Amino acid sequence: MPHQVAVFLENKPGKLERVTGLLAGAGINIRAITIADSGDFGVLKLLVDKPAITCNILAQNGLVATVRRVxxxxxxxxxxxxxxxxxxxxxxxxxxxxxxxxxxxxxxxxxxxxxxxxxxxxxxxxxxxxxxxxxxxxxxxx
Amino acid sequence: MTIWNKKFECISPGELEQLQLERLQSTLNRVSRNVVFYQKIFEREGIIPERIRELSDLRRIPFTSRRTLRAAYPYDMFAVPLREVVRLQTSSGTTQEPIVVGYTRNDVEHWTELVARVLTGAGINRDDVIQISFDYGLFPGALGMHYGAEAVGASVIPASTAGSRRQITVMRDFRSTVLIAAPGYGLRLARMIREMKINPQDLFLRVGLFGAETWSENLRRELEERLRIKAYDFYGLSELFNPGVASECEAQNGLHIFEDHFIPEIIDPGTGRPLDFGEEGELVLTSITKEAFPLIRYRTGDITTLIKGKCSCGRTLVRMARVKGRTDDMFSVLGVSVFPSQVEEILTRIEGTEPHFQIRIDREADREVVKLLVEISPEIFSDEMKKMQKLKREIKGEIYKLLDLEVEVKLVEPGALIGRGEGVRRVIDNRNRG
Known part of the structure; x- marks a missing residue:
């Protein structure tokens, strides 16, 4: 069953660039991406080839991320x-x-x-x- | 229950009054001779130390403020020449310039004895292994604890600012029975213990002493549950003794103030009017044994109440309630006075962990708007948007219900509220800005 990574992001310019930059730097491939927006914040969901590593990289860079099966x-x-x-x-x-x-x-x-x-x-x-x-x-x- | 110094901790009210008066008179005498600031004040107000016959006469002397101490930087408030000073430390304060505090050999001895009382009050004795996780540096907390811990004969580990993993390895391998730390740090260690997959029951920890920042009953419960300890509060301030002004006994119902060394008063922070037992206000302290750095009617900026009545532990010294907040943090919006610690308590309950937050007050088109910024933590994050919306509504609802305050809740990323090299500023009031 595939794993989906979810990340909390403030709704501000540059936030998506930061996340994608971190993943690109680690050689992680994004298969699908979706953003649920709620005005001041959003939840970004990703299907990537290395979900656990992705989650770790995001957490190490001070973001809150979770993995769940979808x-x-x-x-x-x-x-x-x-x-x-x-x-x-x-x-x-x-x-x-x-x-x-x-x-x-x-x-x-x-x-x-x-x-x-x-x-x-x-x-x-x-x-x-x-x-x-x-x-x-x-x-x-x- | 053991009491370190029964003679003074269980002193009768009559004897205490006599002792306080004698010590006050001698302190006033000394400062009027050796501290220019007090000399001038006494002259201006016509205060003659010899004529202070009753404790209530103290009220005729004006307050000493932190501003005065800052203006006296570094040595103008010292009452002894430097050759009699055996140690110098600075008071904390995240944003302000420091205050240099000196101690004579007698001061250090008194301080040590008071910390021994703090530890004994929490049931600590010579069989304990005490891990002190305060920074051994310019701030006095760590060394103060250290001296007291050695005085009770415990084994002391100066763990200082070693990293969290290291702290826990030491705690497990050295079999620490007591942890002394800031409450927020205690929680961080609890998390790390879980992360390192260590069962708290396999540790030897039984008591925690937490202080140096405002905390709440909720946080106490959480620390007690997660670390499987009894958690005690202590109180001090670097300008006097920190720790060593007041501490909890095993009843965990208020902190006994060491009245043989300090005379406490509670005042209305707005008007300076003295308040009665049970009334909430700013704590004012007069030191009556300190030699190098005595302070008369010092406004601590800490909000609390004095508790009347006997304590089940047998100590007769008056108790103060847990510090509720700082006068400089308190804010009023639309006629409601709020302490950030109240907001903290609500958030702790909702989040189930130590919250990071900031309150921002703005004036928008003649209307006061309060924004509550809450940092997202792994504990409260959900990838279901409806749960996140529910969290926001819950925070807003609880704050309205309990504090009668309308806030706009904003969730922010972790670390968003931490400034460079400073702690989180709890309140930012932009109402009186350009």
């Missing part, structure tokens, strides 16, 4: 691709805390990532519905 699944990059997943989630009553997606290969495959309370149960349910789930390695070496 569920990532492969979906077809075509109209209605996400709808199928949404239906399954509704049917299985899986409540999503946060979600985002990105395209792997245009017109072919996309990845949909969900942050849920209980990722293991969610993963089992989705797998049973025939959804192809991705692990840490699958994400970075696709």
């Amino acid at each position: 569920v990532a699944m492969k979906i077809p990059d075509k109209p209605g691709g996400l709808l199928n997943i949404a239906r399954i989630l509704t049917r299985q009553k899986i409540n999503i805390d946060d979600a985002y997606g990105f395209v792997l290969k245009s017109g072919e495959t996309a990845v949909f990532v969900i942050q849920v309370k209980d990722p293991d149960t969610a993963a089992d349910l989705l797998k049973a519905e025939g959804i192809q789930l991705l692990g840490d390695n699958d994400l970075y070496f696709l």
